[in-house]
Amino acid sequence: MFSAVDVIRAKRDGGQLDDEQIDWVIAAYTAGEVAEEQMAALxxxxxxxxxTPSETARWTKAMVESGKTLDFGSVxxxxxxxxxxxxxxxxxxLPLTPLVAACGAAVPQLSGRGLGHTGGTLDKLESIPGWRAELSDTEIARNLRGPGAVVCAATEDLAPADRKLYALRDVTATVESIPLIAASIMSKKLAEGTESLVLDVKCGSGAFMKDLDQARELARALVxxxxxxxxxxxxxxxxxxxxxxxxxxxxxxVDEAVEVLSGGGPPDVVELTVRLAREMLAHAGIGDVDPADALADGRAHDKWREMIRAQGGDPAAELPRAQHVEVVSAPESGTLTGLDAYRVGIAxxxxxxxxxxxxxxxxxAAGVRCLVKPxxxxxAGSPLLELHTDSPDTIPAARESLEGASEISGADRTSTPLILDRIAPRD
Structure with a gap:
């Protein structure tokens, strides 16, 4: 028989929790038998x-087992x-999901909504008239058998322990724990039932992980x-x-994603889309198809239209446009050597x-368009950014957020690689 106090004390004193302790505390917390203040302490x-890696893996498994799991074996x-x-x-x-599906894999993308300065995939897709995020398990499986791609909200019964613990971490200053971050991400993905997973761990001012060592630690924990x-x-x-x-x-x-699917778009978006697609296809055992070809010849764009229609959306419909657009001008002449992602996200x-x-x-319709890239x-005085909104009273605060966001120099910018590292499974 376990008690929450004993489990808290063991971890407080630097001990390693065993599998039975972890299984019990996650199940008991999900059932309401461990109090919120006790889980906050833990x-x-x-x-x-x-x-330890073994503790984190078991914690994740226990959160998966707190609810149901999906099975797409019949796809x-x-x-x-x-x-x-x-x-x-x-x-x-947005471009990656139909691209990988066009190359022969099925892509079950259970996504989320934005909070704070990072956007949510579902919020973006819901700007398409008629598109819906809430699908039943039957509809998810049907779309994977049909278009081969689905982007939707996770159902309430997938990893319910994670949903409960995530909310608790948010109000107890424990969000930064890398084992808990990794377990949260992976519990949902394991419950989703996919056979393989590629993780894109962001690093820099606009990401949760600000430095490369932190990002590597999280990426290793996830893998x-x-x-x-x-x-x-x-x-x-x-x-x-x-x-x-x-x-x-x-x-x-969404506009920019469609541009990429049409064979254009910003080079960094195209580069990352293709690189992630190759990684996903390799995991899926599909090594004889180059996703760059499927992007160039229109197959991925055709798959996008099919995927959007399957969830009630009209891929040909006009997207919302902001009622107010205001330009932010460059303060001086030179090369844009930096554009702070965090400040742009806050704006x-x-x-x-x-x-x-x-x-x-x-x-x-709201957001920022970056007219100039690093x-x-x-x-001096030329357009640098566009501010889009239906609420013009928000523009002064957005402008304030952008103070110091741009760095302009007389010297050329030293380019930073988009892909900083790859973390593979241990041998």
Whole structure:
């Protein structure tokens, strides 16, 4: 027989929790038998003392087993998924999902909504008239058998322990614990039932992980959890010091994703989309198809239209446009050597593209368009950014957020690679 106090004390004193202790405390917390204040104390102990890879893997497994798991074995194609830790202008799921499906894999993308300065994939897609995020398990499986791709909200009964613990961590200053972050991400992905997973761990000012060592630690924890639970997993660490692409906001990012699927789009968005697609296809055992070809010849765009229609959306419908657009001008001439992703993300949030609380609504037309990217030349007074919103009273606060966001120099910018590292399973 276990008690919450004994489990808390063991971790507080630097001990390693055994499998039975972890299984019990997660199940009891989900059932309401461990009080919120007791789990808060345990989460703080984990933050301060850490967890071993085996503890983290077992914690994740226990959270998966707190609810049901999906099984896509009847789909008839190998399943592959991608998860990003979140960034500014990170619309990669939108072109990536139909691209990988066009190459022969099935992609079950259970996604979330934005909170704060990082946008949510579902918010972006909901700017498409008629598109719906809430699907039943039957509809998810049907779409995977049909278009081969689905992006939707996770159902309430997938990893309910994670949903409960996530909310608790948010109000107890324990969000930063890498084992708890990794377990949260992976519990949902394991419950989703995909056969393989590629993780995009963002690193930089606009990401949760600000430095490369932190990002590597999280990426390693994620890959180790996947391996311990029989999931083919790898991770790319990618730069998020500047916004990804030129569009930050919901409908603005959908526009840019369609541009990529049409054979154009910003080079960084295209590069990351293709690199992640190759990684996913390799895990799925599909090595004889080059996703760059499927992007160039229109197959991925055709799959996008099919995928959007399957969830009630009209891919030909006009997207929302902001009622007010205001330009931010370059303060001087030279080369744009930096554009702070975090400040741009906060500006987009203040314009209405994001939410402060989960129950808040978003403006689908709001956001920031980056007219100049790092490495490009500007002249004093020329347009640098566009602010899009339906609420012009938000523009002064957005402008304030952007103070100091741009760095302009007379010297050329030293380019930073988009992909900083790759973390593979241990031998």
């Amino acid at each position: 989460a703080m102990a984990v933050l301060l003392r850490g967890m 008839g194609r190998p399943t592959a998924d991608k998860h990003s830790t979140g960034g500014v202008g990170d619309k990669i799921t 180790d959890i996947g391996a311990a639970n029989g999931l083919r997993t790898s991770s790319l660490i990618t730069d998020m010091s500047a916004p990804l692409g030129r569009a930050v906001g919901n409908a603005l990012e 987009a949030w203040r314009l209405g593209a994001g939410r402060a609380r989960r129950e808040d609504a978003v403006q689908h 490495g490009e030349r500007v002249t």
